[in-house]
Structures are given as C-alpha cells and as structure tokens.
Amino acid sequence: MYSQNPVFIPGPTNIPEVIRKACDMPTLDHRSPAFARMFKPAVAGVRRVLKMAEGEVIILPSTGTGGWEAAITNTLSPGDTVLAARFGMFSHRWIDMCQRHGLNVQIIETPWGQGAPLGAIEAALRADTGGTIKAVLATHNETATGVRSDIAGIRRAMDAAGHGAMLMVDGVSSIGSMPFDMAAWRVDIAVAGSQKGFMLPAGLAILGVSPKALSAMETATLPRTFFDFRDMLRTYAAGGYPYTPAVGLIAGLARAIEVLEDEGLDAVYARHHRLAEGVRRAVAAWGMKPCAASPELYSDTVTAVVVPEGCNGTDLVKLAAEKYGVAFGVGLGEVAGKVFRIGHLGMLTDVMVLSGLATAEMCMADLGWNVRLGSGVAAAQDYYRSSAGAMALAAE
Ligand SMILES: *Cc1c(COP(=O)(O)O)cnc(C)c1O
Secondary structure, three states, rough: OOOOOEEEEOOOOOOOOHHHHHHHHOOOOOHHEEEEEEEHHHHHHHHHHHOOOOEEEEEOOOOHHHHHHHHHHHHHHOOEEEEEOOOHHHHHHHHHHHHOOOOOOOOOOEOEEOOOOOOHHHHHHOOOOOOOOEEEEEEEEEOOEEEEOOOHHHHHHHHHHHOOEEEEEOOOOOOOOOOOOOOOOOOOOOEEEOOOOOOOOEEEEEEEEOOOHHHHHHOOOOOOOOOOHHHHHHHHHHOOOOOOHHHHHHHHHHHHHHHHHHHOHHHHHHHHHHHEEEEEEEHOOOOOEEEEOOHHOOOOOOOEEEEOOOHHHHHHHHHHHHHOEEEEEEEOOOOOOOOEEEEOOOOOOOOHHHHHHHHHHHHHOOOOOOOOOHHHHHHHHHHHHHOOOOOOOOOO
C-alpha cells in the first residue's frame, strides 16, 4: 500500500513537497556556469545556518559518516591523539572510526543518557601539558539517547585549560533544528548531513571548516583522496567540483535553506522545542521517562523513551511498522530493547506529532503495556493548544 504517513525516526526526516520538487530536475552540466549559479546560494545558505563568520563550507557527495571521515583525514596525521567522550552509539562510532584510521583516541567513558562531561574534558586538557591532544570531538546531539551536549561549555572548558586543540562537532542531528553557532563556539569543523534538519534525501555531507582547520589541512598526512578538501577548494573557486556532484541534492539544499529561512531559523528552533516538549509531556503521561538524565540534556530533535520493566522497545517499533505503517527508531547498542525513539525533527507540525503519539499508544495497548489510550496524546494536545502560535508553515 502506498502511504504518506510521516516518519518519526531521527533521520531521514520527512521531505516537504517543495524540497522534493527542487531535487527533481533535468540533467545539468556540473561544469557549466548554470551549476555555479545554483551552487553558490547553497554554500552561502549553509554558512548562515551554521553561523560561520569565516572559513569554508564543503559539501561532499556522502552522508554524515563520510563527513566525520573527511573531518579527521583532512586535519590529522596517523598517531595523533584526539579526545572524545563516549555516551551513545554515535559518539562511539566516531571514536571507532578514529581508531580504525590509526588515531590515538583518549576516551572519556560517560554513562549513556549523560552528555559531554565538561569537567572531565577540562581536566584532560589541563593534564595534557605537552599539547599532544590535537582535537576534541563532540557529538552535539547524541541521537541514540536523545541527549544534547553543551558545545559552548566545551569551548569554555578548552579556553579555561588554555588548550589549543581543534574542536570538531558532529551536528548531524542538530544542525538546522537546534541552535548552532559555529562562530561563537569557535567550532573548527562542524559536520551535518542532508537527511535530517535539512529535510532532504540522504546523500550530502555538509561541513563548515574554520581557518585553523584549513591550516591543519596543509600538514595533515592521513590518506584521503575523494574527501580531500584541497581538491574541493581548488575547483570550488571556479564554482565546480573535482568530480560529479549530486546536482539535484544541491538544488534541493538551496531550496531547503529558503524553506528554513522563510520560517526563520529562530522560529524553526522554537518549533522544534515546542514539538519536543509536547512529546515529553506525553512520555510523562505514559508514566515513562526520557533516557536523557536531566532536563538540560533533553534533545529537541529526538526523544529516547525508556520503556517499563518487562517491555521491549523494539517490539513497539516492529509493530508500528507492520501494523500501522509508521516508523519509530529502535534502541541502539547499550539501550537496545530498553528504549524506543521518537524522532521529532525536520518538517513536522503539532498535528503530525500527535499522530505519532497516537500510533505509539495504539502499539502499547496492542502489546499489553499498562498505558491508557489517549493519555499521552491529551497531555501533548493540552501543551500544543496552550503554546500554539501562528502556523508559519501553512502558506506553502
Ligand atoms: C545520523 C547520524 C550520523 C550518521 O549520519 P549518516 O548520514 O547516517 O552517515 C552521525 N551522527 C549523528 C549524531 C547522527 O544522528
């Protein structure tokens, strides 16, 4: 059956019709001036979304994972030390990638459900008097646990320690949905992907690169070819690529940024916060809790819901897909089975989120969980009614 049910996974997200149409275009020569005209606004738009004051935007035909690889291989050399906290599947995978590239990862093990531990990061940097740590890696929004870390706080910790490492941030599930400020936080590399906050199909890794990271690029010796920023920047100057870019996705990216800016980035962030808060009210009404340990860690793009003892979150996700044709996220790694995840980022409205909450409740009832139908939906309805503003999305 063909269905237009929205998805409630934390990426890929629902693709608005206007963005889908923008991706659908006839073949365009990527070495032509027409491509350059299309490409430049996409790059300029990314610069605004990331709040970059300087540096370069790099858009690779890849995904967020490729963005991580590009970040490290362009700026680091074999044997270099990087500092990273591990508190979920995505922070773990980035660490694993660094190790496979022959980097020495100084890992701060942190309980899942917590965020980047600022005190421990500062202590590790203070202890590194010889300056061996070349980069601090931070997962802004840990998509596995629904935890947002304090990137400004990490920058303050680095400053307090007087340490000159680069700051690399995985913003794959935050950028375009939650406030991000590359300039204020002095982020050296920010990594995003096309299929989350940018509401596009998967296929682009989107990076902001600071002047400091660009100078590290000149001496870094990790092998890279396809992802080499130097090749990219040389051809960028002429408005092109060293190879064939994903032209349709780049057209879509320019349109996605118009969609975000028509609503207003601050309004987009406020909408994500409202939608997330409604989900959290529903979770509380179900008698459950988010995996994120405390409110300041709550993500506005995904909630990992801890399921009651004796229940299995993966059962709910399977049933929702099979019986109702609705996608939620399963628990990953340490929290497999213990949580299910509700993605609430990208093109979503109150109405859409309510349908997801209602579906989750139907599944809970089907599975015999002790949850009253309508309880979470009513809590979210009350919150959405009391906090609703004008529907900025309606005009499209
Ligand atoms: C989705 C995600 C990734 C991986 O991105 P892909 O585009 O699937 O390669 C990395 N980090 C975080 C935080 C994510 O949410």
